[in-house]
Amino acid sequence: MRHLLLLAPLALAGCKAESAPQPEAERPRPVQVAEVHLAPATEAHAFTGVVRARHEADIAFRAGGRITARLVEVGQKVVAGQPLARIEEADLSLAMRAAEADLSAAEAQARQAAAEASRSKALRAAGHVSIAYDDQRIAAARSAAERAAATRAALDLARRRLDYALLRAPGNGVVTALLAEAGQVVAEGQPVFRLANPEERELVVQVPEAAVARLAAASAAAQFWAHPGLSLPARLRELAPQAETALRTYTARFALPEAPDWIALGMTGTVLTEAPGETLATLPLSALHDRGEGPMVWRVAEGRIAAVPVEVVSLGEVTAALRGALAEGDRVVALGPQLLDPTSRVRIAGLRAAATLR
Known part of the structure; x- marks a missing residue:
């Protein structure tokens, strides 16, 4: 009888162990998931600048x-x-x-040298002078003729420089800058007008x-502060x-093939560009979690669940654009990721739209 009483508690303990409920940690937790959909992102930028002429030049006296x-x-x-302007012509x-006088003297010397060469030729034929003497007269005549040609070219240059005293417009345009004023002494080639x-x-x-790499492939449109609601094509x-050394930015010039007449030089405008970017995954913000090692x-x-590290490219009101090792159709936990750990077992309780709160 005493042995039966000792065995009774053990039997009751065994019955309780067999009827104990399954631990809560071992049950698969119901989770809502969102499917990963990959799509190329669009990079949009806005750059503000001013209207300039494509052909612009500094004009100077020659x-x-x-x-x-x-x-x-x-x-x-x-x-x-x-x-456009005039400089003093006296000098x-x-x-x-002076060039005209030099030309007159050179031509006189050339005529004299030519006459001496002609007489030397006749004397040589008569045997009165040597061949060397005749060669010297011929060389002197040629040298005098070349000096006359050089002074003639110098006179032509002096006449042109006199004509350069009046600065003329090289083509049609608008004067955009005044770089010198009347009374100022300017050197040859120093800009006077733009x-x-x-x-x-x-x-x-x-x-x-950061925006240079995809700028060539981007589509562009121009907007102007003078007409805020109007958008014009740009290229x-x-x-x-x-x-540039100071700003560390790159100067870009966008052509305006359909620019109306009201767009004036110096106006302020904005170039809006859109370029196709890399392929990204869009998921609900609630799917993001950080366990101390970055977003995942x-x-x-x-x-089962597995942590996938991601990089947040951009954030919206309810969604995030992510970069990471995610494939099309992958399912990720959309709600309560902070309640899970790598050992958690889960079961899918519902599919949530990736870009909504539903």
């Missing part, structure tokens, strides 16, 4: 001197050949007269380093091969 008259104003339209006139041709206008902007025509998501496969 001779040095003191400016005696300025004949145009900034903003004035000019045509090819129109006088240039004296140089031309002339722009407004027929071809461009929007010049500064592009940061990248030129991109600087080297960054839980990928669900066969009742």
Whole structure:
């Protein structure tokens, strides 16, 4: 009897062990998942700049001197050949007269040398002079003729320089800058005006380093502060091969093939670009989790979960664009990822739309 009493508690304990419920940790947890859909992202940028002429040049005198008259104003339209400014002609006139005198002297010497060579030829034929003497006279005549040709060219150059005293417009355009004033002494080639041709206008902007790579493949449109609701097509025509030293940005020039007449030089405009980017996954913000090693998501496969590190490219109101080792159709935990760990077993309780809160 005593032995039966000792065995009774053991039997009751065994019955309780057999009827104990399964531990909560071993049960698969119901989770909502979202399917991964990959799509190329669009990189959009906006660059603000000013309208410039495609053809713009600094105009300078081709001779040095003191400016005696300025004949145009900034903003004035000019045509090819129109006088712009004039420098003092006195020094240039004296140089031309000196060249004329040099030419007269050289021609006289050439005539004298030619006459001596002719007489030497006759004397040589009669046997009165040697061959060497005759050769010297011929060489002197040729040298005098070449000196006369050189002074003739110098006279032509002096006449041209006198004509350069009047600065003329090389083509049609608008005077955009005044770089020298009447009374100022300028050197040959020193800029006096800046002339722009407004027929071809461009929007010049500064592009940061991060946006340079895909700029050539991007579609572009231009908007102007003068007409905020109007968008005009733009095309990248030129991109600087080297960054500016001060700003560390690249100068880009966007052509405006359909620019209306109201777009004036110096206006402020914005270039809007859109370029196809890399393929990214869009998932709900609630799917993101950080266990101290950076952003990650839980990928669900066969009742198990695995951590997939991701990089957040951009954040929206309810979704995030992610870069990581995710494939099309992968299922990730969409709600409560912070409640799970790598040993958790899960079962899919519902499929959540990746880009919504439903």
